Amino acid sequence: MKIYIAQLNYKIGDFKNNAKKIISEIEKAKEKKVDIVLFSELAICGYPPEDFLLFDNFLDQMQNELNKICLVCRDICVVLGTVRRNDFGEKRLCNSAVIIIDQKIIGYKDKTLLPTYDVFDERRYFDSNEKQVVFEYKKKRVGILICEDLWEHTKVLTHVKYKLDPVEEIKKLNPDVVLNLSASPYYFKKQDLRINIFSKVSKYLSCSLIICNQVGANDQLVFDGNSMYFDRGNLKSSLEKFKEDFFLVDLNQTYNNLEIQSDPIEDLYNALVLGVKDYFKKQNLKKAVIGLSGGIDSAMVLCIAKEALGKENILSLNMPSRFSSLGSMEDSHKICENLDINLLDIPIDHVFQNYLDLLAPIFNKKPFDTTEENLQARIRGMILMAVSNKNGYVVLSTGNKSEMALGYVTLYGDMCGGLSVLLDVLKTQVYKLAKYVNRKKEIIPKEIIEKEPSAELKENQKDIDDLPNYEIVDNVLISYIEDHLSIKEIIKKYSYDDIIVNDLIKKIHLAEYKRRQNPIGIRVSKKSFTKGRYFPIVQGFVK
C-alpha cells in the first residue's frame, strides 16, 4: 500500500486556493498510483480558523470545496481534515477527518481530545467524539487519529489528563497503519518531544504511524511541518521543516531507520523567517521598514527580514538623537552594507527639541525622566509609521521577549509595528541567533554583538543599570512564564536574591497593559505573549 503525505501551507479561510492545492496533490498522487493521500488537520480552512467557525456561510463554503475535492478522488482514497456539522452535541461542530474513497465520503473520524490550553481553544468550537475509527481499504486496516489524540498516551501533557487514551482504544481495533492529521505548531526544541511521543505510540501500536502536519505561519503560530513516518517505534522518514513537502510511504517496502540531527537555533531562526514571510505573503504585502538602533535586536530583525522578504524589499532607518553614540550609527551603517540594504538617516533631535519646548509649560521644570526617553522612542515610531503610510511599508518591531516581559520598551515607540518579530525570543537567545547568522562570515558586526545593551535614550544609559543581567532575567522569565513556578520556587531553584526576583515578577505584571497593545508576535516558545497566555491587567495577586 502506498500512502502519500501532502504537507501543505494553508491560508485561513482561503477556500478556493486551499482546495486548489489539495486537488493538485491528489492529481499528482493519482499519477504515482498512490492508494491513500493524507492531508493535515482542518486542511480545507487552515488552522486555526477561530471565530470564522461561528459563521454559517464559512461552513457552507468549506462544504462546497469538500464536494469539489470529492469529485477528483476517483480510484483513490483521501483522508483530509475538515469541520463536520454536529447537530446533537454541546457544540455544533466537530474537528474531523473525512474519508473519501472513489469520490464518495465513506465516513468521518471526529477528534477525541480537544486541546483547550495554551494557544488552543478547541472546546470553544468543537464537540469531542470518543469513538475511534479504523476502516478497511485494499486489505489494510487503516486507523485515524487527529493531532492531540496521539498525545495523551505518553502522559507528557501538563495541566491536562484526558479520561480516555485514543491510542489505547485504537489498538483494540488492530490497525495495520495509523494516520494522524496534525496542526501542531512549532516551539523551541519541540521536535525532540514529538519524536519521543510518536516513536512510543508507534511501538505500542506495533504498526506504522504516519503523521501529516500543517506547515506555514498563520498569525502568531508557525507550523513547522516536519511530518513523519514511523514503523513499530522507529523513525523511517521525516519531511522538510518550515516548507511544503511530500513523501510517498510504501508500506511494502523496507526503510532504514533514520537518525535526526538538528540544531535548535537553526530551527528557531527558520521559524522566525517563515513567520515573517507568511505574514507578508498571505496578505499580499511586500515591503518592510525597520528602525535600526545599532543594537543586536534590530540587527537580528534586519537579517530575518532580508531572508524572508529579499533585500530589495527592506528599508532601514537610522534616527539618531542627542544621546545616540557615534558607534551605534556606524554599526547600523555597517550591517546595512553587509546585507546590502538601504539605510536612510533621519536625525530626530530637532523634532525632539520642538516637543520639549512645546511641553515645557506642562513639564514645569521637572527633571529629565522616562518621559523624555519615551518622547525619542515615540518620534522614531512616528517616523517609521509615516514612511509606512506614505510608501506602503510594514513596520517590523524589534523588541525581544525579555524587555517585552519587563515593560522595558516604549508603548507607541519601539513597540510600533505590524509584526513583532522577536516578541517570543529571549535576549540570551538573540545572541545565540547572532552567532548562527555569523556562522560562515560576519554579517552582524562584532561591535554590535559585543557592546553592552543600551537604549541610548539618556546619557550613558545601560540596560544593566535598570535590570539584572539578561542571564538572570531569562532564567526567571522561563521559570515564571513557561513553568509557572512561584517566586519562592524560583529563588530556591537559582539562589537568586529575593528582592531581584520579586521585582522582576512585579514588572511582568505591571507591563501587562503595554503588551496588550503590542503587535502580534511570532510564537516560538512554549508560552508566548499575545497568544496562549492570558492574565488580567487589574489584579491584586502580584503586588
Add this chain to the structure above:
Amino acid sequence: MKIYIAQLNYKIGDFKNNAKKIISEIEKAKEKKVDIVLFSELAICGYPPEDFLLFDNFLDQMQNELNKICLVCRDICVVLGTVRRNDFGEKRLCNSAVIIIDQKIIGYKDKTLLPTYDVFDERRYFDSNEKQVVFEYKKKRVGILICEDLWEHTKVLTHVKYKLDPVEEIKKLNPDVVLNLSASPYYFKKQDLRINIFSKVSKYLSCSLIICNQVGANDQLVFDGNSMYFDRGNLKSSLEKFKEDFFLVDLNQTYNNLEIQSDPIEDLYNALVLGVKDYFKKQNLKKAVIGLSGGIDSAMVLCIAKEALGKENILSLNMPSRFSSLGSMEDSHKICENLDINLLDIPIDHVFQNYLDLLAPIFNKKPFDTTEENLQARIRGMILMAVSNKNGYVVLSTGNKSEMALGYVTLYGDMCGGLSVLLDVLKTQVYKLAKYVNRKKEIIPKEIIEKEPSAELKENQKDIDDLPNYEIVDNVLISYIEDHLSIKEIIKKYSYDDIIVNDLIKKIHLAEYKRRQNPIGIRVSKKSFTKGRYFPIVQGFVK
C-alpha cells in the same frame, strides 16, 4: 429561614481584601440571625482569574483564605464560590461552591455547565461535574447551581446546546430553595433576558430561587450585580445595579411581586462609569487625561470620567492643528466649563510642520493623504502620553465601536491610552448617551451633538465622505459582529446596497491588526472587541 445575599465587588487575586470583605459580611449576617449567607461565583479570587489558575501558589492562597473564612462561620451556613482541586479530571480544577456549616466544609457543588464561548473560557481551566447537589439545613432542602447551570433550561443560548440540564436534574431532588452563585457580566439589555430565564426556572422548580451575582469591573468585564430573588416564577426582590448591595430574604415572609422598569441607556452609562472607576480604583490610580476634539465621543468620555473619577482628577487637552475649526475649539472649552474641568490648549501645528519638513525627502512631493492625517493624530497621542508619563495621568482613549470596527482611527494616535472607554459603544449609542447626559440640563453643548462627525484632519473633512451614515454602519455592525449574519443575509435584511455592505465587512477585517493594538475596552455589548471575539489578522475568507 433567612438567607442573606452579599453582592460584593472583588479584585482578581486580591485574596486578603476579598476574604476580609466576605468575613465582614458573615459577621453582619450573624448579627442579623441569618441562617445562610450567599456569595457569588469564584468570590475568593474574583472572576475571571484567567491564567493565575495555573499557579499552584495562587490556589494555595485561595485555600488559606477559605480556611480563615471557615473559622468565622460558627452557627451559620455560608455558600461561597471558590476553586476546588480535582485530581482525577481532565482538568485539575473545578469551579465550585463550597458549603460551610458551623465552621466545617460539609461539601462542594461543582459547576456543571462550563461556558466556553464569547468572553468565557472555563473549559480552559475547569472540569465539569454532572452531579447536582441539594443539602438539608434547618429542615429546608437547599439546592445549589452555579451561574450557567441555570441557563440551559430555557434554550436561549446560541452556539451551545448542553447535553444535560442541571435545572431538570435538581428538580428531581425536590429543593425548597435553589441558590445560584453567578459571575454574569453586563451587556446592553441583558437584564430582560435574565428576568425571563430566572422566572421560568423558578416557576419550573416551583420553589424559591436566589441569585447572587458579582458586581464591579475587572478589566473588560463589568459585572452589574442586580442579584435577584424569585419565588415560584415571580420576581420578589432585585438588588442594586452597578454597586455593592445586600438583601435578606426571609423564606417565611410573603413578598409582593416586583415590576422592574429600567432605562437601558441609563444602565449603559452606569456600566461605563463603573468600568472606568474600577479600572482606576483597583490599580490605585487617580488621574486621567483626555484629548478633546470638539466631537461627541471625547465629550462623552469626559462626562463618564468626571462621574467615575471626580472633576479634580481630570485634565483635558485641546490640541488644534491647521485643520481644526474654531467651532470645535469653542465647543471643547464650553463642555469643560459646563463640567468645571481643566482644559489646556497645546497647538500642534508647529510640530506638525516640523515633521513635514523632516519627512519631505521621503514623502518626495507625493500628495497629502492619510499619512499627514495620521501624523496629526499621532502628535496628539504623543502629547497625551508625555503628560501622562510626566505627571502620572492615565490617558483615556475616546474612539467608539463604529470607527474601531472600520479602522477609522489612527493607530498610536487617537488609539493611545490605558483604557478605551467607548470601544464597545456604537456611534448611534453615543448620541443616545448624550441625550441621557443632557436629560436635566445641557452638559454636552448642543453644537457638539448637532455637528456632522468629522476628524478634522484635512480641509472640510466629514466622516460621511468616507463612510455611510452611522445608522447604516451600526446596523451592519450589529448584524455581522453580534449576530454572525453573512453579507448576503445582511443585504437581504436591510435592502442595503451590496457594494456598501461588502466594503464595510472588508474594512472590519482589514482593521483587525489595528484593534489588536487597542487598549482594552469596557465590554457593554453581546460581542466586544479585545475580549470574546477572535479572528485571524491574516485570512482569505473576506477579501
